[in-house]
Amino acid sequence: MDLRTRTSLFCGALAIAIAISMLLRKRPRATQLWFAAFAANIGLWYLAQWLYLFVQANVWARSTAILAVLLPQFALRLFEALMPETERRSTLLSVAGILLGPVALLAVIGPVEHWWVRGLTFLYVFGLLAFGLGSLWARNRSSKSRGTKRRVRFMVLVGALAVTASLADFLWFIDISVPPIGAAFSILFLFVISESLIRQRFVDIYDVLAQVLLSAALASLLAAIFYVFVDLFGGFDTMYLAAFLATIVILVVFEPLREKASLAIHRVLFRERADLERAIERVRGQLVHVLDVGQLGSVVMGALENSRRATAAALYVREPVEANFKKLADFGPGVPERIEAAKIQPILEYLATVPSVLLEDEAHQASEARRAGHREEAEQKSRMLLSAEVLDAFRRGAIVAVRTKTTGLSGLLMLADDRASDVFSLDDQPILEELGLQIGVVLENSRQFRQMQVRDRLAVLGQMAAGLAHEVKNPLGAIKGAAQLLEDHREGTLDESAREFVSIILEEVDRLDRVVGSVLDYARPAPITMRDFNVGDVLERTCKMLGTEAHEATITVAVEPDLPPLRADAEQLRQVVINLVRNALQAMGGRGNVHVGARLTYRSGREGLEPWLEVSVRDEGPGIAAEVMQNLFVPFVTTKERGTGLGLAISQRIVQEMSGRIDVASSPGVGTTFSVLLPFGAEVARPGRPTSETAPASTGLSRVPSAP
Known part of the structure; x- marks a missing residue:
């Protein structure tokens, strides 16, 4: 056999093998079926050529012509499946369908040995293949992904080389002999398409x-x-x-x-990609054993830094109420400490539909959309890129969404490399997205673990409280009763020193009784009863009652007019306000002003701006030291000489059970403000309302004077 005969046999067998390998895959899709048909057609075409060259029988020449007629039909349908025309049916497919009948009839019954029959078949096959590749190139220009465009251009280039080389090979069919180089390019073209279908992306x-x-x-x-x-x-x-x-x-x-x-x-x-893959693989192995959120940040940042694929990276976790993002861990320069959700809303909206975004790639797509006249798409991407300017080092980096099962978008993983452009490619995205999924699993596991710890701690505390109630409260009652009897008869039977000791006994018994009561309140919380109530009325009555404890201080109440009803537990909110106001009075030593306010505010949430009630308690005391702020809500931690350390812990638990939170702002020498934030219902209107930064000054002032 000569070179052409052996090449036809070899390439025909390879093409058939490629077609069979595609059909053997699990549940082949329509695109894979069209490819298998296309590859099988090419394989049979080359085998028919081999048989014709080997045995010189006219039946194989006619078989070659028939298979050549079918070749562009399968090719055009494969190209359409790879990048379909969504707006209308392909005109080229319609033309090919019209031409199929007469050309196929000519190949079946026509005189294939005549040069004009072979010439018409030649023009039909390669004309349609050329137009098909040109159509694929044109459709690729409207693709939104720069990486996809680059890969499709590569595939079209290989296809064009295959068609051109096969065009030269086909000349033997009209009695012109050239070296058989087209077969090799045809197999390469099949290989490129098969790899793209197997990997589900263009290679x-x-x-x-x-x-x-x-x-x-x-x-x-x-x-x-x-x-x-x-x-x-x-x-x-x-x-x-x-x-x-x-x-x-x-x-x-x-x-x-x-x-x-x-x-x-x-x-x-792919050294850089391999380095990133190895780093991510190590991280995923380590994160399996991580439950602490702080350790999560150090493990992820350490692996990314060691991979040398980024000059800056940061992991942000979403805050529970305002839904802003707070930095958990980072490395590199220009990393923001905190990211407000409202400022990156276009990016968050985009991440609601995709797991990650490459901002530099989006910048290229915006430029191409602008040049192509796609104004709406260009404006959308430009808004996203404009919002990314607040990200400093990450304004042209990669952002990966971190999601959990219970809270949805719970964090952001950001990476940047200022050493070159187009550092993160589409091939890196799946790797980073896998890391984002693993981080989300750790955050979810950590949240559940903390809840288990709280439940276990409360269970132990409940058992201890039950013992306290039985073993301590009853003896305390007897001690207090005996001390009161001594106090009632002190004038005739007790001297001055004894009377002083009796007073100390009564004070300490009352203090111990309050401690036991606080422990019981913390360990066995009362059930939350949600109902609508007027916040202003609750605050007015509560502060009026507290006025008897104010001594030389003054309590001022300011409630925003027309405040909507709040759906919460009024008695529990009253208990929180009592704890906060008493703390404020004690912090000021019974002198100064305590300002209690309530207003409607809007905070960035998971669905944009959401309405919240803000109840603030502001004092004019010495403020809270930074080291104390870290443990402010930890049970049994207190700076008071006679405090239990449970008031703020109980208040925080009550507010959290009503889906809210407590914020603290303190300035040494100026005072401290505790802000209780509780969500309003969806019936509260959103448009036209000010945000928390621009809320109007409170009105409806009332003053609760100190007791005379």
Whole structure:
């Protein structure tokens, strides 16, 4: 056999093998079925050429012509499946369908040995293939992904080379002899499309080169194994035994050989991507055993920094009420400490539909959309890029959404590299998205673990409180009763020193009774009863009652007019206000002003600006030290000489059970403000209301004077 005959046989067998491998995959899609048909058609076409060249029978020449007629039909439908025209049916497909009938009839019954029949078939096949590749190129221009455009251009280029080279090969059909180079390009074109379908993304030249090198390396190793066995046993009679043993050895070593060869080639051609993959793989292995959020940040940042794929990175977690993002861990310059959700709302809206975004890629897409006249798309991307300016180092970096099962978007992982442009590619996105999923799992597990710890702590505290109620309160009652009897008869029977000791006993009994009561309140909280009530009325009555404890201080109440009813537990809110006002009075030493206010405010939430009630208690005391602020709501931690350390812990638990939170702002020497934030219902109107930064000054003042 000459070179053309052997090439036709070899390429025909390869094309058939590629088609069969695609059909053997689990649940092939329509695109994969069209590709299998296209590859099988090319394979049969080359095999028909081989048979014609080998036996010189006219039946194989006619078979070659019929298969050539079918070739552009399968190709055009494959191109349409790869990048469909969504607005209308492809005109080229319609034209190809019209031409199919007469050209196929000519190939079946026409005189295929005449040059004009072969010439018409030649023009039909390569004309449609050329127009099909041109249509694929044109549709690729409207793609939103710059990476996809680059890969489709590569595929079209390989296809054009295959068509051009096959055009030269096809000249033998009209009695012009040229070297058979088109077959090799055709197989390469099939290989590029098959890899794109297997990986579910368009591949580039590096992917193809890596796969070709891998296949060549494996083929060489397996062929060497087969040769050794054949040479060892030798002879035609033992050929079957040699092939059998070689096949067993090949089956045993194929998987580990393929894995090792793939890893080695991957590290050589894709060193940066391999470094990132190894770093992410190490992180995922470590995060399996992590429950502490602080440790989560250090593990992730350490691995990313060691990978040398980023000059800056940060992990942000979402705050529970305002839904802003607070930095958990970072490395590199220009990392914001806190990100307000309202300022990056376009990015958050985009991340609601995709797991990650490459801002530099979005910038290129915005420019291309602007040039193509797609004004709405360009404006949308420009708004997102404009909002990214607040991210400093990450304004052109990669952002990965961190989601949990219970709270949805719970954090953001950001990466940037200022050493070059287009550092993070579309191939890096799946790797980073896997890391985002793992971080979300850790955040969810950490939240559940903290809840379990709280439940366990409350269970232990409840048991202790039950013991206190029985073992302490009853003896305290007896001690107090005896001390009161002594106090009632002190004038006739007790001297001055004894009367002083009786007073100390009564004071300490009252203090211990309050401690036991606080422990019981914390360990066995009363159930929350949600109902609508007027916040102003509750605050007025509460502060009026507290006026008897104010001594030389003054309590001022300011409630915003027309405040909507709040759906919460009025008695529990009253208890919170009592705790906060008493703390304020004690902090000022019974002198000064305590300002209690209530207003409607709007905070950034998961669905934009959301209405909240803000009840503030502001004093004019010495303020709270920074080291105390860290443990402000920890049970049994107090700075008071006679405090229980449970008032703020109880208040925080009550507010959290009503889906709110307590904020604290303190300035040394100026005073402290506690802000209780509780959500209003969805019936409260949102448009036209001011935000928390621009809320109007409170009106409806009332003053509660100190007791006379």
